[in-house]
Amino acid sequence: xxxxxxxxxxxxxxxxxxxxxxxxxxxxxxxxxxxxxxxxxxxxxxxxxxxxxxxxxxxxxxxxxxxxxxxxxxxxxxxxxxxxxxxxxxxxxxxxxxxxxxxxxxxxxxxxxxxxxxxxxxxxxxxxxxxxxxxxxxxxxxxxxxxxxxxxxxxxxxxxxxxxxxxxxxxxxxxxxxxxxxxxxxxxxxxxxxxxxxxxxxxxxxxxxxxxxxxxxxxxxxxxxxxxxxxxxxxxxxxxxxxxxxxxxxxxxxxxxxxxxxxxxxxxxxxxxxxxx
Amino acid sequence: xxxxxxxxxxxxxxxxxxxxxxxxxxxxxxxxxxxxxxxxxxxxxxxxxxxxxxxxxxxxxxxxxxxxxxxxxxxxxxxxxxxxxxxxxxxxxxxxxxxxxxxxxxxxxxxxxxxxxxxxxxxxxxxxxxxxxxxxxxxxxxxxxxxxxxxxxxxxxxxxxxxxxxxxxxxxxxxxxxxxxxxxxxxxxxxxxxxxxxxxxxxxxxxxxxxxxxxxxxxxxxxxxxxxxxxxxxxxxxxxxxxxxxxxxxxxxxxxxxxxxxxxxxxxxxxxxxxxxxxxxxxxxxxxxxxxxxxxxxxxxxxxxxxxxxxxxxxxxxxxxxxxxxxxxxxxxxxxxxxxxxxxxxxxxxxxxxxxxxxxxxxxxxxxxxxxxxxxxxxxxxxxxxxxxxxxxxxxxxxxxxxxxxxxxxxxxxxxxxxxxxxxxxxxxxxxxxxxxxxxxxxxxxxxxxxxxxxxxxxxxxxxxxxxxxxxxxxxxxxxxxxxxxxxxxxxxxxxxxxxxxxxxxxxxxxxxxxxxxxxxxxxxxxxxxxxxxxxxxxxxxx
Numbered sequence: 150x151x152x153x154x155x156x157x158x159x160x161x162x163x164x165x166x167x168x169x170x171x172x173x174x175x176x177x178x179x180x181x182x183x184x185x186x187x188x189x190x191x192x193x194x195x196x197x198x199x200x201x202x203x204x205x206x207x208x209x210x211x212x213x214x215x216x217x218x219x220x221x222x223x224x225x226x227x228x229x230x231x232x233x234x235x236x237x238x239x240x241x242x243x244x245x246x247x248x249x250x251x252x253x254x255x256x257x258x259x260x261x262x263x264x265x266x267x268x269x270x271x272x273x274x275x276x277x278x279x280x281x282x283x284x285x286x287x288x289x290x291x292x293x294x295x296x297x298x299x300x301x302x303x304x305x306x307x308x309x310x311x312x313x314x315x316x317x318x319x320x321x322x323x324x325x326x327x328x329x330x331x332x333x334x335x336x337x338x339x340x341x342x343x344x345x346x347x348x349x350x351x352x353x354x355x356x357x358x359x360x361x362x363x364x365x366x367x368x369x370x371x372x373x374x375x376x377x378x379x380x381x382x383x384x385x386x387x388x389x390x391x392x393x394x395x396x397x398x399x400x401x402x403x404x405x406x407x408x409x410x411x412x413x414x415x416x417x418x419x420x421x422x423x424x425x426x
Numbered sequence: 427x428x429x430x431x432x433x434x435x436x437x438x439x440x441x442x443x444x445x446x447x448x449x450x451x452x453x454x455x456x457x458x459x460x461x462x463x464x465x466x467x468x469x470x471x472x473x474x475x476x477x478x479x480x481x482x483x484x485x486x487x488x489x490x491x492x493x494x495x496x497x498x499x500x501x502x503x504x505x506x507x508x509x510x511x512x513x514x515x516x517x518x519x520x521x522x523x524x525x526x527x528x529x530x531x532x533x534x535x536x537x538x539x540x541x542x543x544x545x546x547x548x549x550x551x552x553x554x555x556x557x558x559x560x561x562x563x564x565x566x567x568x569x570x571x572x573x574x575x576x577x578x579x580x581x582x583x584x585x586x587x588x589x590x591x592x593x594x595x596x597x598x599x600x601x602x603x604x605x606x607x608x609x610x611x612x613x614x615x616x617x618x619x620x621x622x623x624x625x626x627x628x629x630x631x632x633x634x635x636x637x638x639x640x641x642x643x644x645x646x647x648x649x650x651x652x653x654x655x656x657x658x659x660x661x662x663x664x665x666x667x668x669x670x671x672x673x674x675x676x677x678x679x680x681x682x683x684x685x686x687x688x689x690x691x692x693x694x695x696x697x698x699x700x701x702x703x704x705x706x707x708x709x710x711x712x713x714x715x716x717x718x719x720x721x722x723x724x725x726x727x728x729x730x731x732x733x734x735x736x737x738x739x740x741x742x743x744x745x746x747x748x749x750x751x752x753x754x755x756x757x758x759x760x761x762x763x764x765x766x767x768x769x770x771x772x773x774x775x776x777x778x779x780x781x782x783x784x785x786x787x788x789x790x791x792x793x794x795x796x797x798x799x800x801x802x803x804x805x806x807x808x809x810x811x812x813x814x815x816x817x818x819x820x821x822x823x824x825x826x827x828x829x830x831x832x833x834x835x836x837x838x839x840x841x842x843x844x845x846x847x848x849x850x851x852x853x854x855x856x857x858x859x860x861x862x863x864x865x866x867x868x869x870x871x872x873x874x875x876x877x878x879x880x881x882x883x884x885x886x887x888x889x890x891x892x893x894x895x896x897x898x899x900x901x902x903x904x905x906x907x908x909x910x911x912x913x914x915x916x917x918x919x920x921x922x923x924x925x926x927x928x929x930x931x932x933x934x935x936x937x938x939x940x941x942x943x944x945x946x947x948x949x950x951x952x953x954x955x956x957x958x959x960x961x962x963x964x965x966x967x968x969x
Contacts, residue, residue: 395648398650398763410835
């Protein structure tokens with residue numbers, strides 16, 4: 150047999166190949182990767198040091214991600230991973246253009262959409278019509294100069310520049326947000342367009358609204374769809390009645406080996422209230 | 427009556443990747459690897475079982491994007507070119523390894539594998555491997571299921587019943603067209619379920635679907651039989667919940683069978699190992715090293731940096747032992763369950779089809795061995811498909827399943843995190859605009875209709891769960907981003923053109939040629955519907 154095989158462990162080989170590919174990149178590309186992997190002080194490193202640090206960061210990032218993967222996710226990743234360069238191309242991803250066309254930054258409308266990620270977190274994105282936003286920014290600028298900004302700081306607990314997300318817990322999914330059982334507020338900036346919200350309770354329903362707080366009033370700009378948070382756990386604990394047939398079957402199910410986070414109702418977080426509209 | 431049933435379901439899916447504008451396209455290899463390592467080997471397993479008179483029941487969900495690619499002439503020709511290249515490499519590998527019997531033995535295995543693939547692909551299936559699956563389906567040994575049209579992760583579109591309906595209806599229509607009859611079962615992409623989804627499935631004539639374990643176990647009523655008997659949604663649709671233990675045994679490379687040191691290692695591949703002057707013709711033409719499928723090492727102990735040569739005979743012995751172990755454990759579990767349950771329990775094992783062969787090289791052999799042992803030994807276990815089971819057992823407990831998936835921690839974090847969350851504002855917007863287009867152009871024909879049909883295709887293609895998945899995985903991100911942008915751009919071009927009343931047939935023809943999936947799509951599948959309210963009122967609280 151022609152001894153062409155380089156007998157080294159794949160992780161080592163993979164790191165070496167990544168280093169080789171990094172050697173081919175320009176300084177700008179390397180720095181973009183360094184930013185992506187949040188390396189400290191890349192500007193103070195020599196090129197070799199930077200390559201080494203980026204290669205190490207890529208590897209650590211991969212190991213960390215893979216450690217959190219469930220089996221189906223781990224196997225699916227293998228379907229798409231078939232060349233080493235694929236690991237590096239993420240640095241350029243967001244700047245890729247299709248025939249000089251890029252995704253619109255705005256759709257020139259005002260809306261807010263809520264997506265449930267898991268029983269504990271939801272993702273919300275919003276957009277505010279650009280012309281309205283300009284007027285709002287002007288209002289806020291004048292409000293900042295006004296004495297009322299001190300009151301706002303007291304109300305929100307932090308400095309506030311005009312916009313807030315309100316998270317409404319609803320008694321049922323068809324309820325109006327004005328009938329919320331409970332509402333809490335997250336101050337956001339004009340330049341924010343999305344947020345991850347830590348949901349205080351499971352087994353309930355939420356919607357969000359985006360509100361503008363001007364010098365004179367709180368104005369609701371848009372209200373989202375409703376999401377229903379699942380229970381995130383068994384309907385009742387097994388040990389409540391271990392001899393019941395359903396619980397005897399469940400005890401054979403090896404629930405502790407089910408790769409699922411369980412949730413229970415917790416004390417609400419971010420309890421900041423806005424005054425009534 | 428058996429002591430219990432075994433329901434093995436494999437989900438075969440790849441995103442629609444077809445690039446006629448390039449003479450060679452890297453990501454098309456996803457399909458080629460899957461045909462070579464999974465689909466053809468699985469068909470050979472079924473063929474051997476049938477030849478030997480061994481009864482079996484399997485279920486396979488074939489995604490509409492995959493079935494479209496498997497039937498596509500361009501991709502069939504490209505796969506043939508790929509196979510011929512692999513056969514040539516197999517010959518060169520026989521020569522290269524001739525001095526070392528340990529590696530030569532493996533090279534002979536690859537020579538056989540690719541020769542069989544070539545012969546089966548060309549002669550047996552006339553370039554279309556779907557014919558093989560269809561054959562076993564018609565023989566009653568294989569139940570074919572479908573999944574969402576482009577494998578959208580449905581919980582993240584639940585506020586758009588029109589999008590859910592389009593994903594389900596287009597899938598069912600395509601299945602009927604390809605296989606001549608409608609599917610009874612539906613594979614939820616990534617097992618992603620949200621309450622209310624069953625309404626769309628029922629509307630399309632589906633009878634059951636599969637769920638992650640906790641979709642049932644953490645449902646709004648405690649299931650009396652856990653996941654060992656299907657339950658029914660309030661609208662009557664049956665749900666089979668995934669078994670936890672058998673899943674871990676087969677999926678896990680840590681604690682399960684695929685990680686055994688004697689099995690073939692996935693990572694070591696001559697595409698990475700050998701010098702470019704030897705392997706250059708068989709990898710990417712720009713010199714990018716890729717997996718070739720020629721792997722010569724066993725997994726070996728993780729602490730050992732030097733991997734042992736792979737020994738197919740040793741691996742085959744391990745396959746037998748693992749099949750034995752799997753059946754032993756199922757028998758034990760069924761015996762315990764049988765003492766509590768009034769009907770024979772059913773163990774539901776849903777898997778990614780590409781797990782078998784592509785990731786776990788010996789996986790198809792393991793399936794074959796399990797089936798042969800079930801037949802040869804008095805195990806009391808009967809294989810069953812979902813439709814067969816539901817024909818026999820009609821009394822099911824009503825349980826409203828809960829939002830769930832089989833992704834990390836059981837919910838949506840794989841498809842919704844900081845790497846991919848930015849796509850949804852665009853993907854949702856084009857759904858809204860597509861609904862708007864149907865409102866404005868409810869009954870078009872001719873050129874305008876072609877534009878609307880292409881718009882519908884672009885919306886569907888943009889929704890593939892693969893794109894956010896790949897962005898999170900951090901590999902091939904550029905390609906996934908490019909695809910999202912391309913579909914949004916194409917849709918927007920149609921939207922703007924129709925709004926302005928100006929259309930370019932040249933542009934349309936070019937996009938139709940490239941994205942030629944769902945040729946018979948009716949764009950009105952996105953017609954506004956009133957299900958919004960039904961979805962929102964679905965969940966019931968724990969008492």
